[in-house]
Amino acid sequence: MFDVVIVGAGPVGLFMGALLLQRGHQVRILERRSSRSDSSRAIGIHPPALAELARAGVAGQLIAAGVHIHQGVAYSQRRMVARLAFDGDPAFPIILAVPQTVTETVLEKTVMDLDPAAIVRGADVHHVVDDFRSVRVAADSARGALEFRARLVVAADGAHSSIRQRILPHLPSRSYPDCYIMGDFADATGHGTDAVLYLEPDGIVESFPLPGGVRRWVVRLGSPDQGTTAAGLAKLIGDRTGEVPDAGSNTMLSAFEVRSRLAARMVHGRVVLLGDAAHEISPIGGQGMNLGWLDAAQLAPIMDASFGGSDVGRLLDRFEKSRRKAARRASRQAGLNMALGRPLPPAAMEARNKLFAGVLELPSVAGLVERRFTMR
Secondary structure: OEEEEEEOOOHHHHHHHHHHHHOOOOEEEEEOOOOOOOOOOOOEEOHHHHHHHHHOOOHHHHHHHOEEEOEEEEEEOOEEEEEEEOOOOOOOOOEEEOOHHHHHHHHHHHHHHHOOOOEEEOOEEEEEEEOOOOEEEEEEEOOEEEEEEEEEEEEOOOOOOHHHHHHOOOOOOEEEEEEEEEEEEEOOOOOOOOEEEEOOOOOOEEEEEEOOOEEEEEEEEOOOOOOOOHHHHHHHHHHHHOOOOOHHHOOEEEEEEEEEEEOOOOEEOOEEEOHHHOEEOOOOOOOHHHHHHHHHHHHHHHHHHHHOOOOOHHHHHHHHHHHHHHHHHHHHHHHHHHHHOOOOOHHHHHHHHHHHHHHHOOHHHHHHHHHHHOOO
């Protein structure tokens, strides 16, 4: 009998496991994949999440490994439109850019240092049964059938969560008219550590620095990607921005469409949905992973109190309301980010950009925008 079984060894599941292990609880983290992915994937860590990672003792390693983004710069048709400093948080006046594979490596080491047996890879969970006293978790693996019992189960198995699909089989999703392709290339732009938005009539191009002289490019497409190559993406970036990455330096290429899905409840008996399993939002803005970490940070002390015998009904109710509110706010912000990047006729684009630049000169407005972009 474990205190908690966590399904999913991505950044959110690993962080949840680390928090519970640090509190002395018996934890198993079940992961379908037999090994970690080496793809960069999610890269942005915002100040509120950095604060929680710091409390868990892992922020320092990530801060040392990542790029510190102090400002965002917007261009349009080769001219600068506006700048926005990310300096509103006195403790962490940055957005940290670090590849997800590095983040997972740091979090996994933290977990393994606390309990070398905590992570079980190659375990494909197919059954979760809550009998009101404990939860039985059944999984398949290369070694045969596995079964675990726990006082609580946390589903941190991502936007395609099989556990959420069983608990909430008819949870609706919202689709958006936005499709993107992204890739990582050697950085020859001269933009240093700035995040850059190119607000172009044919659609936005976003650009973020990564460690090792690499830059992430994200391009809005007019329709779902049909197999764009690294050379094709480099040409598309060049056509819109004038910056042409070296296609031969590409290390990651991925296309995605956007949808959102928000569960009305995260707590279902002894099973809790966490992160993308509970609230899938657009990746534009980079808030999803951070949202999951903040879920975990708020949930861990409630679990701790529950295992100590406390009545946590009111705490869980506040947790549900607080995290649903945060998810709705993040989803709205992601929607605004996508709207900012949609195509406009050149004249309308120029007028919109002038208005955008003008309002950002107002300190109160700039502060509000900075808080929204950094999740504060």
